[in-house]
Amino acid sequence: xxxxxxxxxxxxxxxxxxxxxxxxxxxxxxxxxxxxxxxxxxxxxxxxxxxxxxxxxxxxxxxxxxxxxxxxxxxxxxxxxxxxxxxxxxxxxxxxxxxxxxxxxxxxxxxxxxxxxxxxxxxxxxxxxxxxxxxxxxxxxxxxxxxxxxxxxxxxxxxxxxxxxxxxxxxxxxxxxxxxxxxxxxxxxxxxxxxxxxxxxxxxxxxxxxxxxxxxxxxxxxxxxxxxxxxxxxxxxxxxxxxxxxxxxxxxxxxxxxxxxxxxxxxxxxxxxxxxxxxxxxxxxxxxxxxxxxxxxxxxxxxxxxxxxx
Numbered sequence: 427x428x429x430x431x432x433x434x435x436x437x438x439x440x441x442x443x444x445x446x447x448x449x450x451x452x453x454x455x456x457x458x459x460x461x462x463x464x465x466x467x468x469x470x471x472x473x474x475x476x477x478x479x480x481x482x483x484x485x486x487x488x489x490x491x492x493x494x495x496x497x498x499x500x501x502x503x504x505x506x507x508x509x510x511x512x513x514x515x516x517x518x519x520x521x522x523x524x525x526x527x528x529x530x531x532x533x534x535x536x537x538x539x540x541x542x543x544x545x546x547x548x549x550x551x552x553x554x555x556x557x558x559x560x561x562x563x564x565x566x567x568x569x570x571x572x573x574x575x576x577x578x579x580x581x582x583x584x585x586x587x588x589x590x591x592x593x594x595x596x597x598x599x600x601x602x603x604x605x606x607x608x609x610x611x612x613x614x615x616x617x618x619x620x621x622x623x624x625x626x627x628x629x630x631x632x633x634x635x636x637x638x639x640x641x642x643x644x645x646x647x648x649x650x651x652x653x654x655x656x657x658x659x660x661x662x663x664x665x666x667x668x669x670x671x672x673x674x675x676x677x678x679x680x681x682x683x684x685x686x687x688x689x690x691x692x693x694x695x696x697x698x699x700x701x702x703x704x705x706x707x708x709x710x711x712x713x714x715x716x717x718x719x720x721x722x723x724x725x726x727x728x729x730x731x732x733x734x735x736x
Contacts, residue, residue, distance in 0.1 A: 456734070457711055460674045462596050462642060464552055464572040469513075469596070471674045471713040473735060475727040478554065478716040479504070479512035480680065483537045484521045484529075500541050501548065508549050511724035514573065515549065516716060517542055517566070518556030522577050522651075534562050539569050546570020554598070560585035567593040577602055577651065579629035580636075587636030596642040598676050599629045603652025618657040619664055622647050627671060644714065645673045650682040658684040662703060665710035678716035679703040701726050709734065 459472030469476060483500050504515050519537035520529040538555065545553055546569060555566035558578035563586060567574075575598040580587045590597045601622045626645050634640055647668060649658050668675055679685065685699040686692065697719055704715050704723055708730035717723040 457713065458669060458672075458674075460641070460713065462644065462674065463594075464596050464642075465594060466572065467552065469552070469674075469714075473731070475708050475712065475731055476513040476714040477511060477720055477723050477727060478514040478516050478676070478714055479507035479510075479720045480716060480718050481507070481515055481517050481541075482521065483517065483519055483541060497541050497544060501544055504545050504549060507720045508551055510721040512551065512720045514552050514554050514714070515545065516554040516556050516575055517545070517571070518575075519562070520557065522556075531559055531561055534559065535565055538562065539565050542566050542569040542571050558582040558586065560589045564589045564593070567595055572596070573598070576600065577648070579625065580633055581629060587633050587638060590633070590642075591637035594639075594642070596644060597633060597638060598644045598646050599626060599633060600646035600676075601625045601629075601648040601651065618653060618660060619667065622661070623668065623671070626668070630671065630673065640673075643673050644676050645671065646676040646678065649677065649679050650684060653684075655684045655687050658682075662706050662710065665707060665712060669711050674713040675711055676714040676716060677704075677707040677712040679707065680717045680719070697722060705730055 457472050460469070462469040462471060481500060481504055507515060517538050519534040534557065538557075542553055542555065552572040553570060554573035554575045555563055555571040556575045556577075557563050557566070558576050560583040563574045563576075567589070573596045574586070574590050574593075576582075576586060577600045578586070579599045579601060580590065580597060626647070630640075630643050630645070633643055645668060647661050647665075649661055653661070662679075665675065665677070680700050681693050681696040685696045685703065689696065689699050691699070700717070700719065701722055704717070704726050707715060708727050715723060715727060
């Protein structure tokens with residue numbers, strides 16, 4: 427049995443109860459370890475927090491819209507994020523900001539597939555496709571993507587779970603209330619944690635029943651997707667409760683509106699607020715953080731990991 431400070435002959439003499447308290451205090455920062463396999467490797471989650479870099483190739487994303495609308499600009503941005511320490515590149519061709527309008531499947535394919543083809547040949551990091559459309563996911567996997575990040579929890583498109591299962595690709599299953607166009611007009615009314623956990627459990631069961639291996643499932647409570655300011659803060663505060671479902675957790679807070687509401691700042695000035703939420707998320711159990719600002723996020727999670735693993 428591992429010797430604790432309370433039982434060590436060199437204990438300070440402050441008593442057993444304090445030793446036990448210290449042991450518990452250390453344990454609450456520990457995270458479960460997960461190996462999440464993908465076609466050409468595995469995400470080793472737990473000891474190290476993974477940073478997922480956002481690469482939006484859309485004209486209307488809330489923060490970086492129209493910055494990377496050419497393939498060349500998007501490739502340059504991806505390479506820069508990898509150099510800054512990104513572990514995963516998340517490519518998206520449709521904005522899911524509050525109030526965003528849907529994009530036609532053909533247009534989304536046009537935006538993301540050429541980029542994924544090029545990136546898969548130039549970077550060794552896994553490429554995630556951010557989409558709720560099964561055909562887009564399928565074509566992106568064929569082009570070299572390794573993961574599917576679905577804001578619809580594999581439920582918006584009936585073929586999505588089967589596509590992911592056939593590709594043997596990890597999936598990020600996210601909770602959202604409503605759709606991007608209307609979600610902030612009709613957020614969750616009450617008992618947010620109960621509703622989110624129930625949704626995620628059902629979505630994970632749907633994925634497994636469709637043939638997706640349980641070790642390929644990652645959960646995202648969907649901060650900002652149909653939640654109030656108070657509910658977003660509750661999710662961060664109680665994040666560790668989601669680990670009871672037995673899957674790794676991804677959190678995306680980057681420059682979101684709830685940060686602006688607290689700080690009374692526009693999206694361009696929400697970096698420091700974002701970094702604070704990342705520290706809270708990592709210390710409360712997040713395995714992956716999805717961010718726009720990779721260099722700064724990598725520094726934050728390294729410090730948190732050092733504290734947590736000490």
